[in-house]
Amino acid sequence: MMGNTFGRLFRVTTCGESYSGGFNRDLNIPPQLYGGLMAIVDGVPPGIKITPELIQQELEKRRPGQSELDTPRKEKDRVYIFSGVMENHMSTGAPVGLVIPNTDIEDSQIEKHRSYKYIIRPGQAAYTYYKKYGEYADWAGAGRASGRETAARVAAGAVAKAILDKMGIDVIGFISESHGIKAGPITYELAKENYRKNEINCPDKEKAEEMIRDLMKVKAEGDTCGGVVEVIARGVPAGLGEPVFDKLSATIAHGIMSIGGVKGIEFGAGFEHARMKGSESNDTPYVDEQNGRIRFKTNRAGGLLGGISNGEDIRIRIAVKPTPTISIPQSTVNIDSFENVTQAFKTRNDPSICPRIYPVCEAMVRIAILDAIYMAGGYRGVASIHPKWDKV
Numbered sequence: 001m002m003g004n005t006f007g008r009l010f011r012v013t014t015c016g017e018s019y020s021g022g023f024n025r026d027l028n029i030p031p032q033l034y035g036g037l038m039a040i041v042d043g044v045p046p047g048i049k050i051t052p053e054l055i056q057q058e059l060e061k062r063r064p065g066q067s068e069l070d071t072p073r074k075e076k077d078r079v080y081i082f083s084g085v086m087e088n089h090m091s092t093g094a095p096v097g098l099v100i101p102n103t104d105i106e107d108s109q110i111e112k113h114r115s116y117k118y119i120i121r122p123g124q125a126a127y128t129y130y131k132k133y134g135e136y137a138d139w140a141g142a143g144r145a146s147g148r149e150t151a152a153r154v155a156a157g158a159v160a161k162a163i164l165d166k167m168g169i170d171v172i173g174f175i176s177e178s179h180g181i182k183a184g185p186i187t188y189e190l191a192k193e194n195y196r197k198n199e200i201n202c203p204d205k206e207k208a209e210e211m212i213r214d215l216m217k218v219k220a221e222g223d224t225c226g227g228v229v230e231v232i233a234r235g236v237p238a239g240l241g242e243p244v245f246d247k248l249s250a251t252i253a254h255g256i257m258s259i260g261g262v263k264g265i266e267f268g269a270g271f272e273h274a275r276m277k278g279s280e281s282n283d284t285p286y287v288d289e290q291n292g293r294i295r296f297k298t299n300r301a302g303g304l305l306g307g308i309s310n311g312e313d314i315r316i317r318i319a320v321k322p323t324p325t326i327s328i329p330q331s332t333v334n335i336d337s338f339e340n341v342t343q344a345f346k347t348r349n350d351p352s353i354c355p356r357i358y359p360v361c362e363a364m365v366r367i368a369i370l371d372a373i374y375m376a377g378g379y380r381g382v383a384s385i386h387p388k389w390d391k392v
């Protein structure tokens with residue numbers, strides 16, 4: 001399997017699967033080493049305080065089994081910092097290694113997955129994994145395609161957060177739509193004020209209640225639904241992103257589209273631009289009298305021009321599909337017997353991925369922005385640009 005690293009200078013590599021450890025119970029090693037998720041974060045500067053609590057705080061947002069809206073799977077998601085940190089939790093500049101053991105990997109759950117081993121789950125990655133990896137494909141809990149894989153990204157994203165916090169760059173994610181129920185307009189300030197104040201992390205409190213009621217109804221029907229996650233990045237300096245193939249918009253999209261269940265991404269007004277006139281789409285610049293800098297009166301571009309950050313908030317909308325595993329019977333295929341069958345999948349899963357995916361989106365945006373900062377810093381280190389251009 002290839003493609004497990006993201007980033008060019010600030011690089012994150014992950015490994016691990018949903019049920020790794022469940023097949024490797026060697027009594028000569030501690031259970032924490034049976035299996036789980038790992039992240040190696042390369043490019044962390046020395047002198048950054050990286051505590052387990054800081055990483056745990058981010059993991060808590062994604063951890064399953066916390067409310068009726070997510071999977072009953074009970075994973076502790078306890079992180080161990082394996083390397084790259086010495087006294088007083090300070091980074092040394094060496095790669096930071098993070099380990100999250102799988103703990104909820106009982107035989108009974110694995111056997112449930114084994115009973116569906118050859119039955120293609122509609123909407124899941126099993127079919128394409130069998131095509132690619134044949135008989136050795138991981139059939140227990142979707143392997144690398146599982147939502148569990150994203151715990152390692154969130155842990156790595158917490159390291160990026162520790163660095164971005166020092167630069168005054170804030171990334172915040174929330175749910176703005178669930179199963180067609182839309183929140184009202186959400187500013188950065190409202191998102192901050194109501195961050196994680198309800199189970200679905202929708203800053204519009206009234207709409208959040210409506211969304212939750214609807215999700216419980218859908219769950220009772222054995223079904224699932226999709227929604228929209230939004231991310232705002234504030235304090236991002238202008239000039240991040242490398243033309244032409246490595247635009248910041250392109251690397252953020254790469255990071256977000258690599259998350260399972262994500263079906264679309266928009267920046268700023270996104271697809272709405274397709275229905276506008278130029279006069280409606282353009283953000284007009286003005287000179288800010290407070291600091292003499294150039295700003296934009298509106299932000300339909302979502303903080304990016306030519307794929308390069310323009311100093312305004314980066315605003316991203318992410319389409320998340322309904323959780324594919326549903327307990328309603330569906331027609332499918334047994335790839336062992338090559339028969340058409342009907343199957344309901346009674347395993348543990350979320351009625352909506354949205355309440356658990358927003359921290360993953362935050363993590364990927366943080367990693368993409370930090371990597372772009374490293375790239376821009378490297379370029380500025382050798383390019384001589386007249387200081388007057390820093391003032392615009």
Ligand SMILES: Cc1cc2nc3c(=O)[nH]c(=O)nc-3n(C[C@H](O)[C@H](O)[C@H](O)COP(=O)(O)O)c2cc1C
Binds near residue numbers: 125142348
């Ligand atoms: C945080 C998170 C949790 C997820 N939970 C589930 C789940 O419980 N059941 C399920 O079928 N898919 C779940 N998924 C979605 C699958 O990972 C994804 O739909 C699948 O790999 C197919 O990929 P695609 O939807 O991108 O085509 C989850 C994804 C994420 C990011």
